[in-house]
Amino acid sequence: MSPSKKSLLFSPLTIRGVTLKNRIVVSPMCQYMCEDGMVNDWHLVNYGSFATGGVGLIVVEATGVEARGRISPGCPGLWKDEQIEPWKRVTSFLKTQGCVAGIQIAHAGRKASTLPPWIGRDSIDDKDGGWPTIGPNAVAFGDRADKVPKEATVEDIEEIKKSFVSACERAVKAGFEVIEFHFAHGYLVSTFLSPITNQRTDKYGGSLENRMRLGLEIADSVRKALPQNIVIGARVSVTDYVENGWDLKQTIEFSKQLKKLGLDFVDCSSGGIVSTVNYGPLNTNETHLTAAAAVQKEVQIPTAAVGKIIDPLFAEKILQDNGATLIFIGRAFLNNPHWVYTAADALADEKSFKYPNSYNWCIGWQNGGKWRKEINTDKNNN
Known part of the structure; x- marks a missing residue:
């Protein structure tokens, strides 16, 4: 970057009155450290370390809208009021560091009731502490996640939509100012979006309009229920990496509809819909960046670039090239919670950091x- 050009990475961004002090975001990363959906000291220290590191926004890990929607028994939730206060302890500390608190609201669908990854991601039998799962059709994810989900009825779908609204309302009470729907990676809404996993013949299956319906109804219901100063976005898989699957063209159309409903950003990730392709091949970074730039240009909505972004100068270039509005970083923060300090050495000054x-x-x-x-x-x- 030219010395005379102002750093965008260290420029503030205001959306709906919520101001991020910079464009650096901690991407949601599952920790699998809860009991009964309750966060604890681990989460306070984990997220607190990023906040003291100077990040503008932290989006905490996928948080279940119902107990059935957890990926594992160790995942957090907001399906009951008792889960609000532990999260509030975390968000209160983040705010003392000038960091905005965001949360990823999720339902794992057919990929729920599994072991933590360091044990093996196998499905947990109900008799061993697992639980029944649900999806667009009664087809298991595959590989070791072989539990067959219940095919969701229209009545089930109505209850799930209500659960999203209730969880988001609790998130606001817990102090979160940014909410990101997890509509990616083969979890519930992602399986409704993809023609690979959605074989329904009712109004929630078949055409693109029908496959988008659940995600759009959730987005609409939540946007109408929450205060207008709450920022809402969605993480989407921009491709299934499978022939005749979900792709960038459908992502752009879905993003257009989300924008019409009042969503504020789209976080571009990929994969996770089939067991043979987890989160993309080696060119994941290029896939995500291409999509983030295309969605931002075509839809005129802020996007997040995510995926193996380690170099601060590369992050800056993405922003300068109008390839995204936000930079989501995951693994680099686990390696160095104060990654922002390194970026500041190269790009910031006493006014911007x-x-x-x-x-x-x-x-x-x-x-x-x-x-x-x-x-x-x-x-x-x-």
């Missing part, structure tokens, strides 16, 4: 930024 006070006095821009200047001078000389 500030360390927490407890750090700023010794490594920040204090005393004319002497310490930062030394670091940057050494870096330039090397």
Whole structure:
């Protein structure tokens, strides 16, 4: 980036009155550390470390709208009021660090009732603590997630839509200002969207209009139920990586309809619909970036770029090229919760980035930024 050009990565962004201090977002990453859907000290420390690292927005992990919608027994939920206060403890701390709290609201559908990944992702039998699952049709995901879901009735669908609204209302009470629907990766809504997994013959299956119906009805119901200052977006899989599956063209149409309903951004991910293709091949990054740029251009809605973004200069280039509006980062933050500090060395100054006070006095821009200047001078000389 030219020295004279202002960094977009460290520029604030305001949506519906909610201001992010920069465009860097912690992508939702499942932790599998809950009991009965309740978050705990692990979540406070995990998300708190990112907040002290200077990130603008944290979108916490996939949170179930009902107990049946959890991926695993260790996943969080917002299907009952008792789950509000533990989340509020987390969001309150994030706000003290100038970080906006977001949450990914989800229903795992036929990929629910599975073991944590470090054990094997196998389906858990009901007699061993698992639970019945649900999907557009009575077809299992496959591989080790072999539990056959119940085919959702229209009555089931109505209850699920209500569960999304109730969970989102609880999220607002818990202090979240940004909500992201998880409409990707082969979870419930994703399986309704994809022609690979949706073989229904009623109003929720067949044509693109019908396959989009559940996701759009959820989005519409939630947008109408929540205060207008709550930012709402959706993560979508832009491709199934399968012939005759969900693709970018359908993603663009779905995004247009979401925008009409008042959604504020689209987070472009991919895959997860079939057991033989998890979250995309080696060119996942290119697939996501191409889609994020296309959706942003065609739909005129802010998009999030996600997938193996590690280099701050590359993140900046994505924004400068109008390839996205937000940069979602996952694994790089697990490797370095203070990744933003590294990005600030290359792209920020005392006006666009500030360390927490407890750090700023010794490594920040204090005393004319002497310490930062030394670091940057050494870096330039090397």
